[in-house]
Amino acid sequence: MQNLKLLIFYLVFIANITAGFAQPAEQMVKVIVSPDHNTWVYKIGEQVKFKVSVFQFGNPQKDVKIKYEFGPELMPPVKTDSLILNKDEFEINAGTMNTPGFLRCVVIAEVNGKTYKGISTAAFNPELIEPTAILPSDFVQFWDKAKSDLSKIPMDAKMTLLPEKCTEKVNVYHLNLQNFRTDSRLYGILCVPKKEGKYPALLRVPGAGTRPYGGDVVMAEKGVITLEIGIHGIPVNMDLSQYANLAGGALNGYPAFNLEDRDRYYYKRVYMGCVRANDFLTSLPQFDGKNLGVTGGSQGGALSIVTAALDSRVKFLGAFYPALSDMTGFLFGRAGGWPHFFKQGNATTAIATKDKITTTGYYDVVNFARYIKVPGMYSWGFNDDICPPTSMYAAYNMIKAPKNLLLAVDTGHWVYPEQRSSMETWLYNQLTKR
Incomplete structure (x- = not known):
């Protein structure tokens, strides 16, 4: 039993140290979230809509419990809501940003008692983002x-x-x-x-x-x-x-x-x-x-x-x-x-x-x-x-x-x-x- 625990530990350790350059593991259910611009890039003031679908074995799923939120990345969400997905796809009107940055939408779907996550992040004039870091004089x-x-x-x-x-x-x-x-x-x-x-x-x-x-x-x-x-x-x-x-x-x-x-x-x-x-x-x-x-x-x-x-x-x-x-x-x-x-x-x-x-x-x-x-x-x-x-x-x-x-x-x-x-x-x- 001790050797088994050690083997499991090593496998988890290796997975963790390689995660930075590896794709996430595939799952049976995929929550697809994407903005309505193919490039994912918007101009300040443009409205963004996130399209959401849930697939299993390549087939769209219905009657799925959905929770979603959106807002600037890593910041408290601007809006949080939930619904029952009763069609192949639904849209989330996430508004816009008034300064250069990124607006992220996170969607959680519950299928057969298990939760799955999808995210998508829209960019607003990222080339105009300026740093907050101050350059020391010396x-x-x-x-x-x-x-x-x-x-x-x-x-x-x-x-x-x-x-x-x-x-x-x-x-x-x-x-x-x-x-x-x-x-x-x-x-x-x-x-x-x-x-x-x-x-x-x-x-x-x-x-x-x-x-x-x-x-x-x-x-x-x-x-x-x-x-x-x-x-x-x-x-x-x-x-x-x-x-x-x-x-x-x-x-x-x-x-x-x-x-x-x-x-x-x-x-x-x-x-x-x-x-x-x-x-x-x-x-x-x-x-x-x-x-x-x-x-x-x-x-x-x-x-x-x-x-x-x-x-x-x-x-x-x-x-x-x-x-x-x-x-x-x-x-x-x-x-x-x-x-x-x-x-x-x-x-x-x-x-x-x-x-x-x-x-x-x-x-x-x-x-x-x-x-x-x-x-x-x-x-x-x-x-x-x-x-x-x-x-x-x-x-x-x-x-x-x-x-x-x-x-x-x-x-x-x-x-x-x-x-x-x-x-x-x-x-x-x-x-x-x-």
Whole structure:
């Protein structure tokens, strides 16, 4: 019985850590909610109607109990109502928005005693969304000093070959570097092509949480040095149970650690760790000396933008639904980015003290986006309730460098295979430019 419980725990753990890039599990009943514009995009003042249908085995269902609500994303609903669905489709007149943003409709259907949810989110002039995050007057100086301090710390790189993970074409290592302080380490999985030569390099930065990593062997087999890092200063090849213990214990709530102090805030070491990873990659004799990129999703999407802004060695970035964007949004009556600081009911950081607000300005992706100078590919959907689109557009609209946004409007905090494939192709093409 104990072994069965452990197996179930591991399966749930794996499902959780992969959820950020996987489609939700299919269900027997589908609640289809869609706005009456095919693009899901409206102009301020335009009226939106959400069309709702419930299907089972491809057939429309009738006499279904329906509850629905709509309002700005992650905000209290403007209206909540219920009805009995007695036809193939019904419409919800949700009105409009008078400022740029997103209006979300959530529908709950009850079929055979079980509830199913569908959501849809209409965009109103998202290209006009402006950030609430304030740019500190010494933002550049603060991070220049942090990088200067980092440069004085020896890298002390330790590479341990992982024979069981190596392939015919690639050597795989567990990497251990000294990070921002002499008592702080950075760990990752490094994949290096075996064939002698010079290669481009790709840094993969992680989504939120604690987990092991396997490295990007597939890209390495195509002739790219890859480094997939963790952020917590712990080895990335331990047993799953150790990460679960840390997630529920010492690292529980880490995004808010020392938020009241800009110099001690948790993400200072994380941001510098990304730069330190690049220090290592660019020091490798196999590096081609020119082509370096960074990519990730959610927290990793944020770190991709941050790293590209901080480190001029980065020549391009790929970011899925970046977190840590416009975190002060909730203080202005609209959705703020993950970790949803200052959101009502978020007990960890709901008290919006001056010091906490000040600190977020130094770490908000919006403010790093202002300094992006390299091409980037970005991708997200309108139904994301972890990294709400209002927060992501607040950052994206600040980017003046070449940028390409691949929208999959109906996605939440996950991606379609087509999004993943398009991103990987774009990254590879950037990496192999000569």
